[in-house]
Amino acid sequence: MTPPVLEVRNLVTHFRSVERGKTIKAVDGVSLHLNAGEIVGLIGESGCGKSTLSRSIVGLATPNAGQIILDGTDLSTLKGGALRKARSAIQYVFQDPYSSLNNRQTIGEALEEALVIAGLPAARRSARIAELLDHVGLPAAIAPRYGRELSGGQRQRVAIARALAMNPRVLIADEPVSALDLSVRAQVMNLFFDLSRDLGVACLLVAHDLALVRQAASRNYVMYLGKIVEEGTSAQLYGDPRHPYSRALLASAPSPDPVAERARPRVPLTGEIPSPTNPPSGCRFRTRCPVVQEACAAILPPPVEVAPGHRAACLFVSAG
Incomplete structure (x- = not known):
């Protein structure tokens, strides 16, 4: 089996808030991998840590712990010119095309x-x-x-x-089409398809648009409050979501078909998103979960493989 071009292992990125005197646990033990020529989606609500994770991978934020492994080399073991050369193989496409370019050039x-x-x-x-x-x-x-x-x-x-x-090996695209008109979104997304197919570039697509990610990505990671709660192929995630948060997230996406929209099941969520400075004990989603049980407050659920390549971090998820 061909090893991944990029592997992230147990990455932790915390920030110290000078004003509040607290630690913001933006990314708290995240693992993922990208294969050459693959488009992978990273989805979740605003504030879940997607952008911090992306910036940590590319070097715009400094992780506190964990490994970022590019083509088998742990970047934390490199320094100076060797690190700069390796970092150049991971490139970032920012969300806002109007601020990412210097208008004086x-x-x-x-x-x-x-x-x-x-x-x-x-x-x-x-x-x-x-x-x-x-x-x-x-x-x-x-x-x-x-x-x-x-x-x-x-x-x-x-x-x-x-x-x-x-000449990057990895391209991280943070909401690359959210600031664009609908008429040009498809053109830019087709460009990502071409790059992954023709140049073998691995792409991490960070987006809120679930329909866009479903169409573009072969695999997906769902992130909530600094942790990955589910991962799987697009067919697995969109066809059979197992984590309660994934189900709620997908149920919130409207359907263009009015008949399907009326029949679409609702997954009610109560409460506010907890603060990343003081996340809940046990399962971080438990304060909003519609199926929460007493054990959820005491145990941090490990990822459970429910099908080959499909994992969900929930105490009450079962295989099959």
Whole structure:
């Protein structure tokens, strides 16, 4: 079996709040993996830790514990130039294409800056810029223009081209189409499909749009209050969700079919999302869970394999 291109083991990222004097447990023991050429979804409510997890993987946040293993190498064992080289293989596409590009740079300058960091000789940069723009469906003639002159979809394509300039093995896309018009979302998502298929790039797709993730991702992780509560293929997760939170999350997504929408089962959740500074004991979802039992307060549920590749962290989930 081919090893994953990226593996995250028991990652912990906590922040100290100076104002409140408390520790924010944003990511608290998360494990996941990505295979080459695979699009994997990471879903959950706002504040569950998805973005912090993503930023920890790419190096924009510093983990307190755990391992990030890229092509078999634990990044925590690297320093200096070796670490920078390894980090360049993991690139990030930000949510807002209007703030992720420097409006004082032309598109060509933004891409050339990445190529300089990648160590590409000056004589080859112009051709490489044209190649990168072609990869994302943009003409080379756009290079002298500024980001402020482009549409949101074009800017996001430029951001993806800039990430590709580093020849990444892994691409982390944090809500990459949420700021775009519906008319261009499909075009940008098709670009991710092409990159995973043609270049073998592994992509972690962080999104709130469950329909989008269902269409794009082959596997999914569901995150709640700093922990992964369920993982499985799209067919498993969307066809047979096992964790109560996954069921509630999927039940909240409206159906475009009015008949199906009226017949859709409701999964009521009570209470507010707990604070990550003081998460509940035992199962973190127990304060909102519709099927909570006494044992849920005392035991942190381990992931249970309910089917090959399908795991749910619930005390009362069963195989099959």
